[in-house]
Amino acid sequence: PAMAVAKTFVLYPSLGVGHLIPMVELAKHLLRQGHNVVVVVVDTLDREAVSADAVARLATANPSVALRLIPAPPSPDSGAHLIKRSLDTLRLANPALHGFLRSLPAVDALLLDMYCVDALDVADELAIPAYFFFPSAAGDLAVYLSLPKYYRRHPGVPSFRDMGETLVHCPGVPPIRAVDMPQTVQDKESDQTKARMYQFSRIPEGRGVLVNSFDWLEPKSLKALQDGVCLPGRPTPRVYCIGPLVNDGSSKSAKRHECLAWLDAQPEKSVVFLSFGSKGAFPEPQLKDIARGLECSGQRFLWIVRSPPEEQSKFREPDLERLLPAGFLERTAGRGMVVKNWAPQAEVVRHMAVGAFVTHCGWNSTLEAIMSGLPMICWPLYAEQALNKVFMVEEMKIAVALKGYEQGMVKAGEVEDKLRMVMETEEGTKLREMLVVAKKMALDAIGKGGVYCIGPLVNDGSSKSAKQHECLAWLAAQPEKSVVFLS
Ligand code: UDP
Numbered sequence: 001p002a003m004a005v006a007k008t009f010v011l012y013p014s015l016g017v018g019h020l021i022p023m024v025e026l027a028k029h030l031l032r033q034g035h036n037v038v039v040v041v042v043d044t045l046d047r048e049a050v051s052a053d054a055v056a057r058l059a060t061a062n063p064s065v066a067l068r069l070i071p072a073p074p075s076p077d078s079g080a081h082l083i084k085r086s087l088d089t090l091r092l093a094n095p096a097l098h099g100f101l102r103s104l105p106a107v108d109a110l111l112l113d114m115y116c117v118d119a120l121d122v123a124d125e126l127a128i129p130a131y132f133f134f135p136s137a138a139g140d141l142a143v144y145l146s147l148p149k150y151y152r153r154h155p156g157v158p159s160f161r162d163m164g165e166t167l168v169h170c171p172g173v174p175p176i177r178a179v180d181m182p183q184t185v186q187d188k189e190s191d192q193t194k195a196r197m198y199q200f201s202r203i204p205e206g207r208g209v210l211v212n213s214f215d216w217l218e219p220k221s222l223k224a225l226q227d228g229v230c231l232p233g234r235p236t237p238r239v240y241c242i243g244p245l246v247n248d249g250s251s252k253s254a255k256r257h258e259c260l261a262w263l264d265a266q267p268e269k270s271v272v273f274l275s276f277g278s279k280g281a282f283p284e285p286q287l288k289d290i291a292r293g294l295e296c297s298g299q300r301f302l303w304i305v306r307s308p309p310e311e312q313s314k315f316r317e318p319d320l321e322r323l324l325p326a327g328f329l330e331r332t333a334g335r336g337m338v339v340k341n342w343a344p345q346a347e348v349v350r351h352m353a354v355g356a357f358v359t360h361c362g363w364n365s366t367l368e369a370i371m372s373g374l375p376m377i378c379w380p381l382y383a384e385q386a387l388n389k390v391f392m393v394e395e396m397k398i399a400v401a402l403k404g405y406e407q408g409m410v411k412a413g414e415v416e417d418k419l420r421m422v423m424e425t426e427e428g429t430k431l432r433e434m435l436v437v438a439k440k441m442a443l444d445a446i447g448k449g450g451v452y453c454i455g456p457l458v459n460d461g462s463s464k465s466a467k468q469h470e471c472l473a474w475l476a477a478q479p480e481k482s483v484v485f486l487s
Helices: 017-032 052-061 082-092 094-103 119-125 138-153 191-205 219-227 258-264 284-297 345-350 363-371 385-395 412-424 426-448 470-476
Strands: 008-012 036-043 066-071 109-113 130-134 208-211 238-241 271-275 300-305 336-340 354-359 376-378 399-401
Touching (some): 017 036, 017 052, 017 363, 082 191, 109 119, 138 238, 138 385, 284 300, 363 426, 376 385, 399 426
Parallel strands (some): 036 066, 300 336, 354 376
8 A cells, every 4th residue: 555655765776787677676666655766876887787778778668767877987996806896886886876865855765786785884974774675585685694604604614616515504595505605605715705795794784674575485584584593693684575576567668579479379388488687698509509409399489599608799699590500490480489689578478378487597587487477497597596596496396407507518408308397297287386376475475565565664763963963952851752843
């Protein structure tokens, strides 16, 4: 239900489309409740930041959302890893953020992306309550909050990258093979791991963390977070479960994408959709093996293909004739479609013709699939996707994993086997049944409250300004509950 008093929220995503998209969804939900929302996007020359294209695409698709750009110089350490560069750039954006916030008549809360930890200092200077918005699984948050302490408690342990299959134990999540721990914390001596430890250790300074998940999906992680066991000896910020918050496919672009027309012509639940997030790209030999697997599986498919990583600066458009096996496109023309670079995924996963989803396990993609009741085949690529795979396969039981991703090569035969398994066997039917339940529980979570339950989100007066206002001194001298306050 709409709240009685409209608040003004400033949403502050970090660099990267995968971070901007869920913030825009959060903005839309807050707008529907009658609040005022501004999404502030850092405009920097860093090549991996949100591109102006992506901002323009989102602005067109979501005309109700006010997107404002603030300038920031790129990180001076241009050779550093993306994580460190992002944190540096966001820190350098602090003065511009400060100026922007001061230009607004009032701000009730600042909702920060998890990388925007240094914006806590700006919030503090301006006495604005700051919350984090965590657009990934509660299980990921449980692991992240535990890690600084984990490394401090076990100074002698090797880096995860040297531990292979050894199981790592963190509160609230199943034992995780070291190889599945987030890519960015694999080498404990690296700058990026150090940058992440700094980031994770500041998250608890927020007033609370809004997690894009729901109780039924991750009961153990959420309980661990709520019980404070991820941060022994330190207060855990309050965790608000606000999900699932996904692009529901309702902000359609002006022109319907041709893949949707192609899907219209396919039988119900017959198409396997392959999409690997905003950045997923494979080297040529892997593209060829995927193609062979698709061809041998006999399944219908819709596959989003990008240029191999090493070619992206030269060729934005993938040269399909060269990258895929000779004659593949002709031989599969009747039952498969290859889309270059980008498709409207939120609309695709909801299409009646789609029956399974090969995904890199990005959290937005996972939630979109759950909301569409789609069983998933996991192919983690980067970030915390391998962790998500563990939760999806072992805890949620909504997916199966492809073998070989850890070594960077999934063979054609494995692609064929897993596609057949999900599309043709009893195990696939079981997954599908689980997805029916997961979808229902996701809809219930939204119906019960979900995204509508994040309030009341108010300044509780605890971010005090340096100098106490004289009226507070005057109040201190009055008898209890004796003053009428007019404001
Ligand atoms: N997406 C899309 N079209 C594409 C690829 C991705 O619309 O061709 C969207 C997808 O629907 C999701 C987001 O981009 O909302 C990707 O977010 P996710 O968390 O899954 O992965 P990330 O890009 O952060 O790795």
